Amino acid sequence: MSDQLHKQHSELAKLIERYSGRDGVHATSIPSLFFMRQSTAAGPAYGVFKPSLCIVVQGVKDVWLAHERFRYSPTDYLVASVDLPVIGKVVESSPTIPYLAIKLEFTPKQIIEVLNDFGNRVKPKENAKRAMFVSQIELSMLDAVLRLARLADNPKDIPVLAPLFVKEILYRVLQGPYGTTLEQIAIEGSSTYRIKDVIEKIMNNYSRSFRIEELAKIANMSVPSLHRHFKEVTAMSPIQFQKQLRLQEARRLLLAESTDAADVAFQVGYESPSQFSREYSRMFGLPPIEDIKRTRAQHAQNISP
Template sequence: MIEAMDAIAREQEELAALIERFSGEDGVHATAVPSLHLIRSSAVTEPIYTVHQPALCIVAQGAKVVMLAQESFRYGPADYLVVSVDLPVSGQIVQASPDRPYLCFRLDFDPNEVVAIVEESALTPNQTGKAGRGLFVSRTNSALLGAVIRLMRLLESPEDVPVLAPLISREILYRILKGEQGDVLAQIATAGGASGRIADVIERIRRHYEQPLRIEELASLANMSASSLHRHFKEVTAMSPLQYQKQLRLQEARRLLLAEASDAADVGFRVGYESPSQFSRECARLFGLPPMTDMKRLRKTAGQRTI
């Protein structure tokens, strides 16, 4: 047991060194592997709001807290975080310094890759009939870290990336599926399963977030009753469909206000609000300040975006 823990500690140190080497400065850094990003921060941050797409995140140094609705998930070098569906979250780096910066490996993935791995392997997801949360934190292990380090080492030989990166990425997903919470991720690959059907509903809401929410249509898409839809949707996202849509609208409005010199009321209308006062009130409820005041604060911290 002690030897295994020592081995994991050495792998975490190697991963941290590789992330530091290929990032070099604070920020989110693209790599030669299209789905791989490296994140570095030499200071703690304010909460950053985003819609987190399906991804694996491994913190090699430092710590982060991710908020999903009212739920808090803290993870550091002993853990990894998996997001299996698009989720509106806030993330805050809570442990970082110039001497020991926050260092994170983020591998984005397509849920269809999970479906393919489950179908091609002998994995048999546990069919509970209950949808699993679309975000979880689990303990790292040597098999997963080994595959992650091999993917990082490919950055030293970019000519090998087109052939080897897809293979190692699949291995990483396979290691997660074999992990202690692999069933939660595998549920999206279960034919007819609640998680997969809720993922379809999430996609519909994301595509048409500015339109009025029609629960009966969403329930029909998921082949569920309205009450079942609400229950399973909350199991996956920790919020109701209406709350999910509201967070999408507010985050998109925030993005537009930051990117354009637009009037707050106009942006509110564009994302689906019929009342400027309602838009301002809900923006203040989520972000703590009304839209234009929030923009002044956000522009001061725009360089901190490290989700």
């Protein structure tokens, strides 16, 4: 790492520590910008990535999309261009050198605005690409991220300067080696754009059953084309995608409430509690009730004095 990159990471680390104070994900006064802190290499954590750019300032993290691992550290950045159910695990962290990171969420509309401003007229492409990638961070991008994060100390500047800095950051991603991958999510008519519509349909209706022909119609694709493009974008089939959403929501409900596992199974769309228990165990390593007991015990241990 160059001296300048190290200097920028050091300043970002101080900013994150000052506005975080404790482990967790912390919203900032800057729209769509979050600071993350974790002092133990705990995990895994299950959730849905919104379209976002993630930069590690200290530590190392793995993100699993289906069976693919994406590892990133302070020399990299990670981008998710659509909503994706993932498993995250911080693999390098300690109380003295905690994992620190920044997440900037964005929308396809913001990507279009950047493309329009810089005169890029992008044509839709037929071949969809994976909607998650890791790339080496450049000094110019980190500089823009640092200027955005500094606005936390100058809230009166946020309404004017934050949109400009976000636009510059997205421009840097679009100019990078995976820029065309990000472009396609915003270009109406592209295969990736049409798969995004299917993802949104499943996300908003994960508890109901879909016929694959219905999803293919949304994408204006044949059934084989839908399967091929959907798997290229998400690394899983539409059914596997929906199953991960259901199981993640079931786990969230079980952790948040004293709810019967069978009731939760029906809430998230399962007709058979036994099938729910089998698939839950396959994903989380234990049957529902045992997994919740283990997770709560680990959480209590992490927050104990």
